[in-house]
Amino acid sequence: MATRLPAVDVALVGFGLTGSMLAQELTDAGLKVLALERGGFRDTVPDFAIDHIQDEYRYAVRDDLVEEPERETLTFRNSADQVALPMRHIGSFRPAVGAGGAAVHWNGQTWRFLPTDFRMRSHTLERYGKKFVPEGMTIQDWPVTYEELEAHYDKFEYLCGISGKAGNLGGKIVDGGNPFEGARKRDYPLPPLKRSYATVLFDKAAKEVGLKPFPCPAANTSKPYKNIYGVQMGQCTFCGYCEWFGCGNYSKASPQSTIFPVLLKKTNFELRSHCNVLRVKLDGSGKRATGVTYVDEMGREFEQPAELVILCAYTTHNIHLLLLSGIGKPYQPGKGEGVIGRNYAYQITSSVDVFTDEILNPFMGAGSLGQAVDEFNGDNFDHGPHGFIGGGYIALWTTGGRPILQHYLPQDAPSWGSGWKKAMKENYLKACSIATHGSVMSYRDAWADLDPTYRSSYGDPLLRLTFDFHDNEHRMSSFLTDKAAEIGSAMKPRAMHVKQRKGHYSIVPYQTTHNTGGAIMGSDPKTSALNRYLQSWDVPNVFVMGACAFPQNHGYNPTGTVGALTYWAADAIVNQYLKRPGPLVHA
Amino acid sequence: MERRAFLKTIALVPAVGAAPLRPIANPAAPGPAFFTPQESAFIDAALARLIPNDELGPGAKEAGVAGFISRQLGGPYGRAQTWYMQGPWREGTKEQGYQLKLTPAEFYRSAIEDVDQHCRSAYGGKNFAELDAASQDKVLHGLEKGGIKLARVSAKQFFDMLWHNTREGFLADPMYGGNRDFAGWKLIGFPGPRYNYVAEIEQYGKPYGLPPVGLMGRDPNRRIG
Numbered sequence: 001m002a003t004r005l006p007a008v009d010v011a012l013v014g015f016g017l018t019g020s021m022l023a024q025e026l027t028d029a030g031l032k033v034l035a036l037e038r039g040g041f042r043d044t045v046p047d048f049a050i051d052h053i054q055d056e057y058r059y060a061v062r063d064d065l066v067e068e069p070e071r072e073t074l075t076f077r078n079s080a081d082q083v084a085l086p087m088r089h090i091g092s093f094r095p096a097v098g099a100g101g102a103a104v105h106w107n108g109q110t111w112r113f114l115p116t117d118f119r120m121r122s123h124t125l126e127r128y129g130k131k132f133v134p135e136g137m138t139i140q141d142w143p144v145t146y147e148e149l150e151a152h153y154d155k156f157e158y159l160c161g162i163s164g165k166a167g168n169l170g171g172k173i174v175d176g177g178n179p180f181e182g183a184r185k186r187d188y189p190l191p192p193l194k195r196s197y198a199t200v201l202f203d204k205a206a207k208e209v210g211l212k213p214f215p216c217p218a219a220n221t222s223k224p225y226k227n228i229y230g231v232q233m234g235q236c237t238f239c240g241y242c243e244w245f246g247c248g249n250y251s252k253a254s255p256q257s258t259i260f261p262v263l264l265k266k267t268n269f270e271l272r273s274h275c276n277v278l279r280v281k282l283d284g285s286g287k288r289a290t291g292v293t294y295v296d297e298m299g300r301e302f303e304q305p306a307e308l309v310i311l312c313a314y315t316t317h318n319i320h321l322l323l324l325s326g327i328g329k330p331y332q333p334g335k336g337e338g339v340i341g342r343n344y345a346y347q348i349t350s351s352v353d354v355f356t357d358e359i360l361n362p363f364m365g366a367g368s369l370g371q372a373v374d375e376f377n378g379d380n381f382d383h384g385p386h387g388f389i390g391g392g393y394i395a396l397w398t399t400g401g402r403p404i405l406q407h408y409l410p411q412d413a414p415s416w417g418s419g420w421k422k423a424m425k426e427n428y429l430k431a432c433s434i435a436t437h438g439s440v441m442s443y444r445d446a447w448a449d450l451d452p453t454y455r456s457s458y459g460d461p462l463l464r465l466t467f468d469f470h471d472n473e474h475r476m477s478s479f480l481t482d483k484a485a486e487i488g489s490a491m492k493p494r495a496m497h498v499k500q501r502k503g504h505y506s507i508v509p510y511q512t513t514h515n516t517g518g519a520i521m522g523s524d525p526k527t528s529a530l531n532r533y534l535q536s537w538d539v540p541n542v543f544v545m546g547a548c549a550f551p552q553n554h555g556y557n558p559t560g561t562v563g564a565l566t567y568w569a570a571d572a573i574v575n576q577y578l579k580r581p582g583p584l585v586h587a
Numbered sequence: 588m589e590r591r592a593f594l595k596t597i598a599l600v601p602a603v604g605a606a607p608l609r610p611i612a613n614p615a616a617p618g619p620a621f622f623t624p625q626e627s628a629f630i631d632a633a634l635a636r637l638i639p640n641d642e643l644g645p646g647a648k649e650a651g652v653a654g655f656i657s658r659q660l661g662g663p664y665g666r667a668q669t670w671y672m673q674g675p676w677r678e679g680t681k682e683q684g685y686q687l688k689l690t691p692a693e694f695y696r697s698a699i700e701d702v703d704q705h706c707r708s709a710y711g712g713k714n715f716a717e718l719d720a721a722s723q724d725k726v727l728h729g730l731e732k733g734g735i736k737l738a739r740v741s742a743k744q745f746f747d748m749l750w751h752n753t754r755e756g757f758l759a760d761p762m763y764g765g766n767r768d769f770a771g772w773k774l775i776g777f778p779g780p781r782y783n784y785v786a787e788i789e790q791y792g793k794p795y796g797l798p799p800v801g802l803m804g805r806d807p808n809r810r811i812g
Contacts, residue, residue, distance in 0.1 A: 054780030055802060057759035058615040068614075068669035078682055085679040085686055089670045197791040237783040249782075358792045363777055364784035403758040403777045415731070416637045416750060417724070421774065425643055428775035429794075453675065506682040 002293055002301040008034040008270075011292050011306035013277045013321065016101015017559070018545035018566045019312035020255035020263065021159070024229065025570040027269045029578065034304065035269075035312075036294055038276040039067075039098030044256050048104070048246025050239075056402040060244040063090050065105045067097040067314075072456035074316055076507045078468040080333065080445065086454050086462065092506065093346075093513040094244075095314040099273065100255045102314065102513055103559070107243040107367030107399055108219030108252050110162050111556035112153050112564070114378040115146035115182040120552060123379060124389060133389065134472055136444045138336075138343055140551040143523045143532035146182045149564045152571070156563030157188060157217075160253030161225035161233050163368075164188035164217035178214045180374040193222045193236065196398035198360045198432035199371040205490035211373040216395055217560070218368030219253035229262045240400030242367025252367060275302075278458055280309050280325040280542060289327075289542050295458065307581075308541050308573070315548040319344075319448050319518035320463040328519070328529045328538045331447050333466075339529040339537075341449045343442035343517040344465065345553040348392075348473045348501055350481040352434045352488040353408040355495040359429050362401030370397035376483055377555040378439075388475045392438035392555035394484045401428070408433055410495040434488055436480040440473055440516075442552040448518045469505045477501050514558050516550040521565075524587070531585040533572035534565060540583045543569055614669055617763060617812040618662030620654070621692055625714070627653060629699045632716040636723050637753050645770040647757050655756030655765035656749075658812070665692035689740075691748065698745035701737035702726070761807045768807045769799040 010026055012019045015037035023033050042048070058064050067090070075084035096102040116123045120139045124132060133139065166187040167177025192215035195203075206213040220236040227233065236251035250257045263269055274297035281290045281303065291305035311318045322328055322340045331341040372395035375381060383389060400406055408431040413423035451464040469477075481500050488496050522528025525537040530549055536542040545566050547558040576584055622630060630653045638647035647653075659665060667690040679686045687694065703714045706726060710718055715726060729735035730746040737745070756765030758772070760780070766772060772779060779799040787795060803809035 050782055052802060055615075055760055056780075057755060057763055058613055061755055061759075062615040062664060063669070064614050069671040070669050071671075073671040076683060078680065082680065083677070085677065085683045086671050086673070087683075088672065088685050089667075091684055194785070194788050196788060200791065235785070237785055238788050239780070239782055239784070241780065359794055361784075361787070361793075361795055363781075364788045364795075401777065403772060403775060404755055407758075407775065416727070418639050418641045418643070421638060421641065421643050421646075424775050428777065454673065457673075504680075504682050506684075508682065508684040 002303040004303045005305070007291070007305035007307070008032050009306065010034065010308045010310060011036060011304055013292060013309065013311045014101065014313035014317070015099050015271055016096060016312060016314070017103035017255060018562065020100070020259045021563070021566045022310060022312065022545070022570055023269055024259050024263050025574065027263070027266045029574045030268070032268045033270070034306070035271045036275040036277050036292065036304070037099055037271060037273045039096070039273065041271065041273045042098045042100055042104065042246070042256070043260065044246065044248060044250060048248045050248035053245050053248045054239065054241045056404050060402060060405055063094065065096060065098070065244065065246065066090055066094040072458070072462065074463040074465055075451045075454050076465045076467070078504050080466055084451055084464045084466070087507050091508045092511050093515055094510065095316065095513060099271065103254045104246045104256065105244050106559065109368040109557040110157065110160060110217045110219045110560040112182060113146070113554050113556055113561050114180065114380070116379045117554045118142040118144065118146050127379065128384060137389070137472065138442045138444050139389070140343070140520070140522055140527065142551055143521055143528070144568065149568055150182070150185065152564040152567035153560060154185060155228065155567050156560065158228050159258050159563070160219045161190055161221045161227055162188045162217050162219055163190040163193050163222035165192050165215055167214060176214060178374050179212055180377065180380045188217060190222045190225055193218055193220060193366060193369050194238070195371070196360070196365055196369055197358070198362065198398050199369065199396050201356065201491050202396035202434065202487065203371045205487050206371070206373050208490045209486050211375050211487070213371050213373050216368055216370035216372045216397070218366065220366040220368050221251045227258050229259060231258055231261050233257055236366050238364045238366050238369070240363045240365040240402065243399055276458070277321065278324070278460065280321060280327060282326065282539065286326065287539055289539050308543070311542070311544045312546070315515045315518060315546050316448070316463055318544050318546055318548045322519055322529070322544070323450050323463070324460055327536055327542060330449055333445055333447055336444055339525070339527065341447045341518050342527070342529070343520050343551055344446050344448045344467060344515070345440040345442050345517045345550070346467065346505070347512045347514040347553055348438040348440050348469060348477045349511050350436045350477050350484070350501045351499045352481065352484045353497040353499065354432050354434060354488045354491050354493045355408070355410055355427055356430050356432070356491065356493055360432055361429060362398060362406065362432065365398035365400040367399050368397070369399070370395045373487070376480055386475070386479060388472045388479070390439035390441055390472070390476050390555065392436055392476070392480050394434060394436050394480060394487065396432060396434050398432065403428070407431070408497070411497045434484045436477065436484050437555060437557070438473065438477045438480055439555040440553045441470070442517055443470055467505055469501070474501070514547065514553065516547040516553040516558060519544050519548040520551045521549040522551060531583070533584045534569040535584055537587065541581065543573065545569065614663045615763065616662050617658035618665065620657040621660035621665055622657045626696070626699050627657070628716040629703060629714070630656060632723060633727065633749065634753060636720065636727055637750060638757055644774050645768070647753050649767070650757055650765055650770040651767040652753055652756035652765040655759070655763055656752045658764060659752065660692040660695055666690055694740060694745070694748065698737065698740045701739055702730070704738060705735055760801050762801060762803045762809060762811045764810055769801070772799045
């Protein structure tokens with residue numbers, strides 16, 4: 001029997017990036033906010049202190065900061081004719097557990113989507129015609145424009161202290177920045193990071209083949225920085241331990257380094273950690289949430305009443321909770337009906353390893369220290385002759401040179417023995433890798449629903465993913481990889497290893513933690529779970545944050561857009577919803 | 588705000604909810620040694636071929652990798668402590684990943700027995716450890732390329748797990764028991780986890796001069812657990 005607790009104004013499910021941002025904004029608006037986090041509390045000190053955090057084996061190999069599938073995982077299959085089986089250990093993507101969420105262990109690569117990305121369907125039809133969209137592809141327009149999000153992208157960048165260089169200031173193209181980006185009102189808060197040697201070589205090679213390289217926008221501070229909430233960050237030291245690690249230096253943007261010092265002092269905010277929300281509770285009409293139920297570390301069940309419930313967990317967990325709670329109609333691929341689980345997508349990546357004759361010192365790096373080209377992203381090039389939709393950036397990142405997972409060997413190097421040893425000695429300091437980061441469109445046969453067989457230790461059915469790469473994505477990725485190889489060749493390497501992404505999507509090797517869709521935003525409740533303010537069409541006092549709202553996935557890392565959408569939704573809640581609780585959009 | 592004052596405000600963050608500041612259990616923590624003497628003989632022999640001791644420096648055996656793997660298998664990793672281990676169990680596609688009921692430790696135990704059994708029948712009653720180097724290499728290649736079929740487990744899957752764990756031990760911080768005397772890091776030129784390269788990052792093409800350092804300092808023999 002659940003113990004009923006005193007009501008709060010807002011219950012946030014999950015205390016990662018979006019939860020922390022909303023907690024800060026909604027407490028500022030005077031609301032009483034409670035965050036329920038299934039993991040523990042974590043802070044820069046002691047959890048990420050530099051006396052222990054730079055431990056590749058513990059954090060990057062044995063996954064200390066990421067979620068443990070032990071109690072609750074998901075099942076996976078490539079297609080509907082297969083039986084989905086549990087993901088027994090972490091692989092292709094690595095969501096987090098604990099305060100700060102995945103914004104603790106990310107690299108900090110913080111992009112804006114292109115203006116045309118937000119008009120994906122209309123733009124494609126206008127430029128290429130209806131026949132260009134393959135059968136079964138279910139791309140949609142976003143219900144919000146780049147121009148509407150611009151101020152919110154800006155606010156997120158000034159929250160994080162992004163280091164970068166504008167390429168388009170108010171419509172004016174600026175040399176040295178990304179000339180393809182949407183117009184921004186002002187430059188990034190900090191100048192670009194110092195460059196690694198490998199990024200300098202990439203820059204030179206990219207220019208030689210006629211491209212316009214620019215420094216990647218980085219949530220690693222190039223200088224000391226005081227952010228929009230008055231929180232002070234320190235200068236990045238290029239220690240090379242960003243991804244899979246917390247930052248012990250207050251240099252990588254995370255809730256700990258940008259929000260906690262202010263938020264945790266507020267008396268109208270409370271965090272309860274080790275509390276796993278199992279359901280959003282609805283009233284008899286099914287159209288209003290009365291709160292949530294959760295289980296604490298001792299296995300005790302609580303009912304937490306709240307006026308407003310906001311799902312701020314990872315993409316897959318948000319979808320799972322909507323399905324378990326009966327909010328919105330589950331997606332059925334056969335009929336193409338229903339919305340929860342619809343348009344699940346991912347990212348398609350590939351790489352070209354480049355072996356030089358020079359010492360590159362790869363261990364001096366930062367998670368978003370990189371140089372990129374954007375000529376082949378979105379619709380920045382004519383897709384007509386190629387016959388595929390989408391694109392991606394090509395970048396050389398120097399995220400670090402951690403020896404177990406970040407060494408590169410030429411294709412002809414022996415896989416073990418004395419030859420392997422020799423190859424390791426000859427290549428570790430002199431190798432780098434060019435990455436391609438491609439979009440993945442949404443499809444009728446890629447979705448999430450509840451598994452009929454496997455259960456969590458709470459007795460609930462696990463989430464089931466049915467997903468594979470489609471021909472469109474393979475052709476796009478292959479095109480990007482060829483372009484990356486052209487840049488690689490211009491670096492005049494002594495050897496190069498071109499690694500195309502081939503075959504079926506696999507849940508085994510790590511690719512990216514960029515799972516998208518499943519509870520998408522849109523203009524029509526028949527084809528979307530959320531309206532343009534991330535509000536549930538079905539239960540208007542439930543909002544859902546995160547990349548689960550993306551109608552399809554574009555050619556950039558999602559966090560910049562997740563941040564912008566969160567501020568956009570926070571603004572709508574404070575300035576519209578609180579004044580007139582109810583649906584903000586009438587379908 | 589001065590950095591010192593800032594650090595002070597961080598330290599003074601009030602206690603929140605039911606969130607005690609307690610040390611996080613380390614999923615990489617070494618446990619008790621797992622291998623039996625016969626299993627150790629196999630591992631020692633295999634490591635000496637996978638990363639041999641040669642003119643470039645110590646190999647995996649000399650770098651303490653056998654002890655590293657044995658104690659990892661005796662700890663949370665060997666027990667699959669963080670893995671989802673509920674049935675039903677069935678064979679999946681390779682894209683669906685690991686679907687065995689065996690923990691990594693149990694998997695090693697079955698696989699080593701199977702490999703020795705294979706060697707005894709193919710090499711006149713000799714276990715893997717008793718073979719000459721050329722025959723050992725032949726067996727390892729057979730496991731890697733799938734030319735050898737084992738009685739109970741996938742040969743390729745075992746080779747991949749052994750080779751992964753070998754590299755981990757050779758290249759992890761020496762506090763876990765492998766990479767003894769920074770053997771792995773010295774081989775490749777990794778100076779260890781260091782805090783600050785602001786002054787060096789733009790010195791393009793120049794070697795970084797300082798010798799390796801581990802999380803427990805310059806003494807390469809300090810261990811955890």
